[in-house]
Amino acid sequence: MVREQYKILRSAGLEQCACYCQAELQLTRHVTLESPALDVMTDLRRVQAVTIGPDATIPAANKAMQRNNVRSLLVADERRCILGIITSTDTLGEKPMHIVRERGVLHEDVLVRDIMTTRDYLEVLDIDDVRAAEVGHVVATLKWTGRQHALVAEKDPAGRQMIRGIFSATQISRQLGEAIQTTQIASTFAEIEAVIAH
Known part of the structure; x- marks a missing residue:
C-alpha cells in the first residue's frame, strides 16, 4: 500500500562554517602481517580510481595526486584503457629532470607519457590469489619487486582484464604502524622468474 501523505521533514539554516563529510576510509584500521591482504587493498569497486x-603535464599530475591524497595515478585513455601508472616518485624524482636535459624543454612541459611506467612493464596480482593471501604476502611481494605499488586484477564477465585494486606500501605502512622499505631489486615479475630459474 502506498502512503498518500508524508510528514514534512524539519529543516534548519546552514551554519556559517559548516563542512562536508567525506567517505570514511576503512583502510586506516590497524592490521598485522597475518591480517587478510584485502584489508590493505584499495578496492576500486568501493573507491573511485x-x-x-x-x-597531462607533470605539474597537473602532482596536483591531481595532492587533491586526491594519493601517491599514484592510473594513466588511462578516453576509453578507460590502462596505459600505465605514474607515481609521486616518478614526478618528484629524476625522471622529469632527465627529460628536461635530454630534450631541452621546460619542466612544466614534461608529460605524463614521458615518465610513466607503461603497461608493458606492469604486472598484476590476481584477485583470487589476493583473497587467499595475508598482508605479509603483499609486503614480501612489494619488497621483492622493489615497488611502492602493486595492481590487482580480475576478469569481468566478458573475460576482459580489469584493475580491481591497488596496494600501496605507504598505506600498508600506515596500517601496520611500521615502515616498509622497498628497494629496486627487479623491475618485472618476468625478471624475478628469470632469476629464480637460473
Whole structure:
C-alpha cells in the first residue's frame, strides 16, 4: 500500500562554517602481517580510481595526486584503457629532470607519457590469489619487486582484464604502524622468474 501523505521533514539554516563529510576510509584500521591482504587493498569497486591522461603535464599530475591524497595515478585513455601508472616518485624524482636535459624543454612541459611506467612493464596480482593471501604476502611481494605499488586484477564477465585494486606500501605502512622499505631489486615479475630459474 502506498502512503498518500508524508510528514514534512524539519529543516534548519546552514551554519556559517559548516563542512562536508567525506567517505570514511576503512583502510586506516590497524592490521598485522597475518591480517587478510584485502584489508590493505584499495578496492576500486568501493573507491573511485584516480586517473590521468597521458598528455597531462607533470605539474597537473602532482596536483591531481595532492587533491586526491594519493601517491599514484592510473594513466588511462578516453576509453578507460590502462596505459600505465605514474607515481609521486616518478614526478618528484629524476625522471622529469632527465627529460628536461635530454630534450631541452621546460619542466612544466614534461608529460605524463614521458615518465610513466607503461603497461608493458606492469604486472598484476590476481584477485583470487589476493583473497587467499595475508598482508605479509603483499609486503614480501612489494619488497621483492622493489615497488611502492602493486595492481590487482580480475576478469569481468566478458573475460576482459580489469584493475580491481591497488596496494600501496605507504598505506600498508600506515596500517601496520611500521615502515616498509622497498628497494629496486627487479623491475618485472618476468625478471624475478628469470632469476629464480637460473
